[in-house]
Amino acid sequence: xxxxxxxxxxxxxxxxxxxxxxxxxxxxxxxxxxxxxxxxxxxxxxxxxxxxxxxxxxxxxxxxxxxxxxxxxxxxxxxxxxxxxxxxxxxxxxxxxxxxxxxxxxxxxxxxxxxxxxxxxxxxxxxxxxxxxxxxxxxxxxxxxxxxxxxxxxxxxxxxxxxxxxxxxxxxxxxxxxxxxxxxxxxxxxxxxxxxxxxxxxxxxxxxxxxxxxxxxxxxxxxxxxxxxxxxxxxxxxxxxxxxxxxxxxxxxxxxxxxxxxxxxxxxxxxxxxxxxxxxxxxxxxxxxxxxxxxxxxxxxxxxxxxxxxxxxxxxxxxxxxxxxxxxxxxxxxxxxxxxxxxxxxxxxxxxxxxxxxxxxxxxxxxxxxxxxxxxxxxxxxxxxxxxxxxxxxxxxxxxxxxxxxxxxxxxxxxxxxxxxxxxxxxxxxxxxxxxxxxxxxxxxxxxxxxxxxxxxxxxxxxxxxxxxxxxxxxxxxxxxxxxxxxxxxxxxxxxxxxxxxxxxxxxxxxxxxxxxxxxxxxxxxxxxxxxxxxxxxxxxxxxxxxxxxxxxxxxxxxxxxxxxxxxxxxxxxxxxxxxxxxx
Numbered sequence: 037x038x039x040x041x042x043x044x045x046x047x048x049x050x051x052x053x054x055x056x057x058x059x060x061x062x063x064x065x066x067x068x069x070x071x072x073x074x075x076x077x078x079x080x081x082x083x084x085x086x087x088x089x090x091x092x093x094x095x096x097x098x099x100x101x102x103x104x105x106x107x108x109x110x111x112x113x114x115x116x117x118x119x120x121x122x123x124x125x126x127x128x129x130x131x132x133x134x135x136x137x138x139x140x141x142x143x144x145x146x147x148x149x150x151x152x153x154x155x156x157x158x159x160x161x162x163x164x165x166x167x168x169x170x171x172x173x174x175x176x177x178x179x180x181x182x183x184x185x186x187x188x189x190x191x192x193x194x195x196x197x198x199x200x201x202x203x204x205x206x207x208x209x210x211x212x213x214x215x216x217x218x219x220x221x222x223x224x225x226x227x228x229x230x231x232x233x234x235x236x237x238x239x240x241x242x243x244x245x246x247x248x249x250x251x252x253x254x255x256x257x258x259x260x261x262x263x264x265x266x267x268x269x270x271x272x273x274x275x276x277x278x279x280x281x282x283x284x285x286x287x288x289x290x291x292x293x294x295x296x297x298x299x300x301x302x303x304x305x306x307x308x309x310x311x312x313x314x315x316x317x318x319x320x321x322x323x324x325x326x327x328x329x330x331x332x333x334x335x336x337x338x339x340x341x342x343x344x345x346x347x348x349x350x351x352x353x354x355x356x357x358x359x360x361x362x363x364x365x366x367x368x369x370x371x372x373x374x375x376x377x378x379x380x381x382x383x384x385x386x387x388x389x390x391x392x393x394x395x396x397x398x399x400x401x402x403x404x405x406x407x408x409x410x411x412x413x414x415x416x417x418x419x420x421x422x423x424x425x426x427x428x429x430x431x432x433x434x435x436x437x438x439x440x441x442x443x444x445x446x447x448x449x450x451x452x453x454x455x456x457x458x459x460x461x462x463x464x465x466x467x468x469x470x471x472x473x474x475x476x477x478x479x480x481x482x483x484x485x486x487x488x489x490x491x492x493x494x495x496x497x498x499x500x501x502x503x504x505x506x507x508x509x510x511x512x513x514x515x516x517x518x519x520x521x522x523x524x525x526x527x528x529x530x531x532x533x534x535x536x537x538x539x540x541x542x543x544x545x546x547x548x549x550x551x552x553x554x555x556x557x558x559x560x561x562x563x564x565x566x567x568x569x570x571x572x573x574x575x576x577x578x579x580x581x582x583x584x585x586x587x588x589x590x591x592x593x594x595x596x597x598x599x600x601x602x603x604x605x606x607x608x609x610x611x612x613x614x615x616x617x618x619x620x
Contacts, residue, residue, distance in 0.1 A: 180536045184329055187222045196226055205332045206271035207288060207324075210235060213310045217266070218321060220328045224314070234258075238267055250278050261285040265305035266292070266313075274332075275543045277550035283338055284331045287396060290422045291327055294397050295320045298426040326404035327397075333535060334542025339549055340516045340580065342523040343392050346378040347498070350610040352489045356381040357618035359480035364620060365473040369430065370460040371618075375494055376452035377403050383618040391423025392521055398458060402434055403451050414474075416467045421460075433459040433470035437478065439491045453494055498527040501583075501597075504604050508597040509590070512541060513583035515605050517613055524605060524612045540568070541584065548573040548582050563591050572598055579605075 187199045200222045208227065209217040214235035216224035224231075238260060241248040250259040259281040261268040268289055270281040293301065296316055304311045317324075331338060360371050360383040370390065371383040377399050384390060401419070402408055408415050415434040420426060437455045457477060459470040481487045501510040504526070511531055516523040532538045544566075552562050552573045562573040570589040574581040581598055605612060 180539055183332055187226070193226070196222070200226060204273045205328075206269075207285075207328045208234070208269045208271065209288070209292075210267050210269070211305070211309070211311065211313060212265040212267065214239075215310060215312060217313045218317065218324055220325060234260075234269055235267070238262075250281075257281070259285065261289065263289050264302060265309065266301075274539075274546075276546050279553075280339065280546055280550065283341065284328075287327060287331075287338060287393060288324060290393050291320070291324055291397055291400070292317065293422040293426050294401075294420045295323075297420045297428060298422070323401060323404075327400050330400070330404065332539075334539050334545075336514055336523060336525060336542070336545070337392075337396060339542070339545060340514065340523050341392060342516050342521050343395055344378045344523055344525070345612065345614050346375045346380045346490070346493050347496075347524070347608075347611050348380070348489055348493045352486060353381055353610075353614070355484050356481065356486045357383065359477055359484065359486065360618045361620060363473050363476035363480055365459070365461070365466070365469045367461045367463040367466045367469055368459060368473065369462055370458075371473075372398070372458040372460075373455070373490075374399065374402065374458060375455045375490055379614060380455075380490060381617065382614060383620065386619045388424070391421070394421040394423040397421070398432070401432075402456050402458060403454060408434055414471065416470075418464070419460075429464075430460050430462055431464050431466065433457075433461070433467065433474065435471075435474050437487070439487050439494075452497075455490060455494075497529075498525060500529070501526045501601070505597055505600045508600070509585045509593045510583045510597045510601070511585055513581065513598075513601055514545060515582075515602065516580040517605075517609070518577070518579060520613045520615060522613045544569055544571050544584055545582050547571075563594065570594065574598055574602075 183203055183205060187196055187203075203221050205220075207218075207220045208231065209219070210231050211217060214232060216228060216231045219227050237251070238248050247262060248260050250257065252258070255273055257270075257272050257276075257278070259270045259272075259278050261270075261282055266289065268285040270285055272281060296304075300316075301313075304313065304316065337344060356373060360373070360381060364371065364383060368383070369385065369388070372395075373380040373382075379395070382390065398419070398421075401417070408417070413435070415432075417432045417434065418429045419432050420429050424430075435457045437457065439455055457474050459473060461470060463469075478487075501508050501513060510526075512526050512528070514523060514525045528538055528541075532541045544564075548562060548564055548571050551557065551564070552560065552575055560575045562571075564571045564573070565587070567587060569584050570587055571582065571584045572591075572594040573583075579602065581602055583594070583598055583601070585594055585597075609615070
């Protein structure tokens with residue numbers, strides 16, 4: 037085994053104060069207006085905490101080499117400032133994306149970015165990162181698919197261990213007493229020896245009043261997250277930063293809280309520190325596994341700490357909002373209409389907000405777990421939403437809608453085609469009330485044509501990069517609206533349809549995201565090159581943009597395409613994002 041390096045430290049990492057905030061000093065009033073309206077995100081405090089944390093260690097292989105100052109480097113930024121898209125768009129408000137807000141011209145945003153005085157930054161505004169050819173490129177389709185297969189139940193322990201070690205990604209949860217609670221691969225008997233080693237290492241640092249946060253062994257990275265009496269451990273040979281792995285562990289921890297609540301979890305361990313938590317969690321293992329597998333496949337939502345919405349016209353979304361408000365039950369807390377894991381519409385109290393982590397848990401439960409979907413018809417489920425209140429349960433009504441006339445068997449409907457109504461109430465006796473609201477809502481949406489519009493939007497799918505910018509060099513992009521804590525992206529098809537190619541794509545995005553949000557990085561435009569791809573990242577106080585193209589793609593062409601797509605997103609904002617939602 038290779039050299040072991042240990043990363044430790046107490047307390048939490050805090051997001052750096054981006055130097056680029058100074059870019060909008062002249063428009064502080066307008067900048068505040070970005071979050072003046074209600075959003076699905078949530079509250080101003082929540083929005084700030086959703087800004088990506090500094091990556092403590094984005095792997096030592098991510099070496100940033102600043103480009104020398106000169107006309108060539110500045111020319112690429114000039115392209116960002118001057119490139120103007122010509123794509124026609126539906127009239128859509130861009131008030132929450134453009135600081136000046138009084139016109140649809142995005143030039144002021146780009147000029148703000150390009151007009152920084154050289155002395156105001158410690159580094160160049162662009163950077164070239166040399167990435168090694170990451171190991172994910174060596175995984176074939178069978179290799180990545182085997183990540184999701186069971187280790188098996190053979191009698192030969194050596195063979196089982198060999199299969200277990202072949203997995204590139206592991207998640208292990210253990211108690212402070214060293215008792216295995218859950219593992220994505222294998223069982224407690226198979227991994228007990230490894231859990232003992234991990235517990236010994238963690239205890240060594242705790243005895244010194246320190247907290248172990250991560251360590252490396254050869255090409256494997258171990259990241260540890262301690263929450264109360266639980267240690268959550270990610271073991272990865274994929275290209276992910278510590279911060280990205282830690283966000284995944286946080287999501288798994290929230291999944292546990294959604295089943296047990298924090299007071300129950302605390303009580304169990306206070307009464308008996310050696311409690312076998314696998315029993316109280318029985319039945320929710322599939323939720324943990326489906327969530328973990330989404331991270332292994334690559335989850336843009338988790339990477340960006342944001343939600344994706346279904347792209348529909350502003351007036352159609354407003355019609356759905358009106359239907360939700362018109363049919364609202366008296367005990368309703370939240371109402372959601374979700375299509376294939378993408379939010380269509382939401383109704384919420386004026387003084388209550390939604391946490392992206394809570395919605396990720398709900399979507400995982402509704403669309404990924406076998407129980408809810410297999411049940412068909414209707415479900416009534418107690419659930420804790422930790423971001424809303426980690427101390428108690430709410431009650432979730434779920435009903436899947438049959439909007440496909442061409443499919444007789446509902447089992448043939450794919451995840452991306454599934455449409456669900458999710459109604460949440462604090463009243464455990466409100467099932468029939470929620471059922472009545474569901475029936476009334478469906479009737480309203482049938483009358484105003486909303487169900488047909490949702491079906492059309494699902495059939496249309498996400499646009500390709502060439503649909504948005506004909507002839508663009510970009511193959512894929514991610515765009516996050518920081519004020520709305522939502523993101524949009526281009527279609528995976530045709531180039532990233534397979535699980536393997538999608539995983540490679542997310543590996544590139546992971547590297548790009550980690551480098552641009554690294555603790556000491558002041559560079560907010562990154563041009564990254566590897567033998568397999570060229571990628572481009574661009575972060576402003578308003579949005580984050582990441583894209584990928586062929587190797588050796590011209591940097592100016594990347595910047596021009598990024599500029600045009602950013603303009604398109606801002607024109608289409610109220611189609612792509614939910615701004616406010618229905619509020620009562």
